[in-house]
Amino acid sequence: MGLLSSVFDSAGGTLADQWKDIIIPGSFDEQTVVAPGIRRNSQNGRGANYGNSGVLSNGSIIQVPEGTAGFIYSRSGIERVISEPGGYEYRDGQLSVFDKQDRAENGLGDIFLGQIGERIGFSGMTPDEKRICFVNLREIRGIKFGTRGPLAYNDLFYGADLEIHSFGNLSVRVTDPVAFMRGFVPAGTYSYSFAKPASREQLVAEFLHSFIGAVNVLSRDYRISQLPAQGAAIVDAIMSEDNNAATWERRFGLRLTSVAIESIDFSDASRELVRRYSEKKMDVSAYEGISEHAANVAAQQKIAEGIRDKGLGDAGGMLFGMNLAGGLDPRNASQATGAATQAPAAPEPAPAPAAPAPDLDAQIETLKKLKELLDAGILSQEEFDAKKKQVLDL
Incomplete structure (x- = not known):
């Protein structure tokens, strides 16, 4: 019974997976950096493709939107990267009776019997496995950061080290999608967003190390009240270093593009120092x-x-x-000198x-x-x- 059941399962699975697929990216939001490819199985009330999500048939179309890169994964890893936007016809998947080229080269019998025979040994499952995901190449904005403890800022205007707390947002962009998927995204992950604290924790920690060094470099030229307007200067100072955020592009294919400081708060001691100075x-x-x-x-x-x-x-x-x-x-010196050379004048009445x-x-x-x-x-x-x-x- 087990073998017979496997034969029926293999035949049913083979028939279900013959449909060619249309693959589109899952929804992107402001901080989504990797979205999974999903099968379009209905359109205007039509369509009934509910085959194995890990099977990609020949002739399937992968739609790559502007500003994204499509990744095709097989069991061995990254099979192909599609960097040009548009519709891409996939030719390295399973044979399909609905594909003209496959029918011409293999015939209907070989397509069915070959796939059924391959699946019987796996109890009706296919050993083939294909996954699609899309990497966002646009700027990822609104990644929040904040200093956990007081940050020392040597303000030359006040001539003192001021303790501050800074809060704001940073933006990043994927510049090398292959390095990003291999070096940053956890293995086997096809959906990734910086909106999740666990995803951005290490990123923000490294950024803060670079941020602290950068703002102290700027203290030579800018008063603390001018810092919020120096986002571009902060990025330049960070990228001139050789560690932490400056290494993201080399390590992860990810580049820091901008920093926006929302607020700078003094510690109580620094606020009192500034108040006394102003007075x-x-x-x-x-x-x-x-x-x-x-x-x-x-x-x-x-x-x-x-x-x-x-x-x-x-x-x-x-x-x-x-x-x-x-x-x-x-002003009276010349008058006094002139008076000394003249004859003594009659005494004047004593002034009141x-x-x-x-x-x-x-x-x-x-x-x-x-x-x-x-x-x-x-x-x-x-x-x-x-x-x-x-x-x-x-």
Whole structure:
């Protein structure tokens, strides 16, 4: 009974697999990189081809869409790669009574009897096995990445290592489909998508290693706030390396094509550092607006205080100090020289006592603030000395 059953199964399988097939790719989405070939078994309510999915008959048509490469697998591996779009007629499959060339070369009897006899030894199954899949050659976009821990970014504008978290998307393209199928896709896999976490895990891990190195290279030229607009520069920096993402094309036939940074978040410590820096910078800008008049008044009052201490009293010291300060002004030098060569003039009436000079509190507070900026490292010693001289008019 077993042998007889095998004969009937072999005959039924042979008859079912005589139909020629039309093979089309399964559905592609944004991140599908490999789609299986599927048999079109109905069209407008017609068609009833439900034979063995692993059998491909001679005369079958493989439809290869634009932007894909068709792969035909046999038991030994990759049998053929179809890189040109269009309809491809397959001639290395099983003989079919519906194929004119096969009928002419073999005859109907040899086609049936030969296949039935071959299958009987396998209990009605065919030893032949053909698989079709299609590789997406378009850009695969929207592969998400994110730094798991803080990334150190040496921002020369702030003069400090800032801790950041970065999130975004990367895009890749298959440039060598054969290397990709042999080196990246697991063996025996005819459907593959980067939408699955397990598929992109190693890819994203290697990318992040390259990404960290690339953004630190860019820190020499770009402030951290400029990073999101430097996607092309990041790709160039990554591809200039000799490991991780830069090796994908050589190892897998896969190339990194673009990087889009969605957001950059500071750690709490870095956010506080940037806030304090901004406040100090605003203070410096405010104090740079001190008028020359205020500096001159401060200098006159200090001279007046010195003269007063020599015994001329408050009013006299203030008056003499202001006159002396005026005499030290280079604009008055020519007038003073001319007066020395002329005969002494009649004494002029003493001027009315000058109004008290403004309080020094504002100037002293300014110097204190400048000293704080010096201690915080915002101002250099040279910048502090220059501002001090400006305030005291020295």
